[in-house]
Amino acid sequence: MAKYFGTDGIRGRVPLEVNNSIAFKVGQSLKTALGTTRLVVGMDTRESGSELLFSVISGARSVGIDVMNAGVVSTPLISLFSKEKEVDGVMITASHNPYTDNGIKVFHYGNKLSHDQELKIEDYIDNNDKFNIGTLGEIYDGEEVLDLYLDLIDRLELYSTDLKVGIDSAHGANYLISKGILSELAENFFQIGNEPDGKNINNGVGSTHLEAITNLVKEQKLDIGFSYDGDGDRVLAVDNELNVVDGDKLIFVIACYLKELGLLKKDTVVLTKMSNLGIIKAFEDKGIKVILTDVGDKYVLEEINKNGYSIGGENSGHIILSDYINTGDGLLVSLLLLKILDDKEQSLKELTDEIKMWPQELFNIRTYNKEILNDKRVVKVVNEVKEVLKDNGKVLVRASGTEPLVRVTLSCETQSELDKHMNKIVSMINFVKEEV
Structure with missing residues (x-):
């Protein structure tokens, strides 16, 4: 370890x-x-x-x-x-x-x-x-x-767009370069989260606070809004009807586009075990194979590099376009998506409407003692839920690798079933947490 x-x-x-x-x-x-x-x-x-x-x-x-x-x-x-x-x-x-x-x-x-x-x-x-x-x-x-990054962007062969575009830079690392590139491409361009003061990074803005970009899309009647995280390696989107579009759905749009052009290597994408069962079914319906890895973009990249795939990522918004770069890049993904929307002459909502997502929730439990996941009582409850759901659901209980959190992810066919199983697992973890 x-x-x-x-x-x-x-x-x-x-x-x-x-x-x-x-x-x-x-x-x-x-x-x-x-x-x-x-x-x-x-x-x-x-x-x-x-x-x-x-x-x-x-x-x-x-x-x-x-x-x-x-x-x-x-x-x-x-x-x-x-x-x-x-x-x-x-x-x-x-x-x-x-x-x-x-x-x-x-x-x-x-x-x-x-x-x-x-x-x-x-x-x-x-x-x-x-x-x-x-x-x-x-x-x-x-x-x-x-200079090297701008050369990379040139490879996308972008052109100006009439779409009304907004971005939230989270008062973070890409606030200047995202403005410089997007303001040249989109005449109707709006930016928030672009006044860093050393303490406001991710504070009420960025990909973990999507209410900020949602409000911008609503107030300015935008066609699309993008929200980045503090270091710019992830992106989530909000469409013109204020629907949040997560990383898996963005990968779906890009992968389908690449497949149509014959550019999706091995007709395969790489996702993680956090991915919704509905998105996996949507890929299968398009003739696209899905490989699932452990949570973490490093594991996604390992699988991409090992087998030479074109794209992979996480629903949190880390999306790797391996023909261009070896890490998630929120700005690069945004630019490619704008090109796709113009080429297809469709909105982001129209391109994702066919995806029927299963109810899925992530519950975070704050604790510095992540060993509670090895407690026999917690293991027993998690295994009981897995046994009930089998192939008709998903259970993922793990310690965060970046924050003092235990994350519980559940996906089921119905919301009532999800609520019942989530309550059972979370209640046991909180009970053990208070005891130890």
Whole structure:
């Protein structure tokens, strides 16, 4: 088991779980753990970002690693530059978490780390107390990072749209680049969540607070609204009738479009075990095979890379377009969707109307003691519900890899059945939580 790394890098409260000392050691560890000689670093807009970023830079330079500082950029830009230039990358971000949290995502040639690579970094953090400076690595300005991303966007062959488009940048990392690109494509363009102050990232805005983009779509009578998270690697949408369109549905629209063009490799998409049973049936009806992985976009990417698929992601909005980039990219997905809507001459609602979703709910239980999931009473109740539902439902109970939460996901054919089983599981977990 990893000590510091969760499902998406190192993440936690500042300075309790994430601090300058850990950031410095991560930077220093890269030469030993990954063989790093050149590094690109970036950060989102939280107030703790600058200190952590420069701690990583200092640690890396202290062992002779040359570093390019890209400043405030979205995670996809760091991943792309890491891949295309064959360097390692570090992004200082806690994604959709509040500003009081921060984190460190590490990329090796554009890919998130393997478990073995994470353990090597953790071993260095815990077992290397010596601070010896040899030849300092150089430090460079990061303008190249943006230039490379704009070259990627050019590959989409976009054209201007008459659609009225709104975005919510969560006061986060992509607030400038999303405005720069979308304001040129859409004459009727509106943006919120674009005034970061270090503390307001994800605060009442972004993909975890869809009421903000929903209100914008309603007030401005928009055709579509997109909502990003703090580091810009996920996106959710709201259509012109104020329906929320999750990541699975967005993948459905894109995959069907690619299949029509003969560009969906192996006619397959990769989703996670969180995906609704209704969306899986919708893919099957279109002749598209679905592969399910464990929750986490790193597992989706592993499956994509292993078998050469075109697209995969999570219903939370992490969507990987592997022909372009090796990580989720909310802005890239938004741009492709706008192109699809114009090409198809249909609304997002029309393109998703045929999907009949089963009742599904996610219930979060806040706790730092995630071992309660191993309690025999909790295991017994979860297994009882699984036995009742069999193939007519889904039960997923897991500890979050990014927050102090236990997540309970249930899907059933009827809402009444869902409510009954959810109450049974949640009540037992809360009972054990209070007891231990």
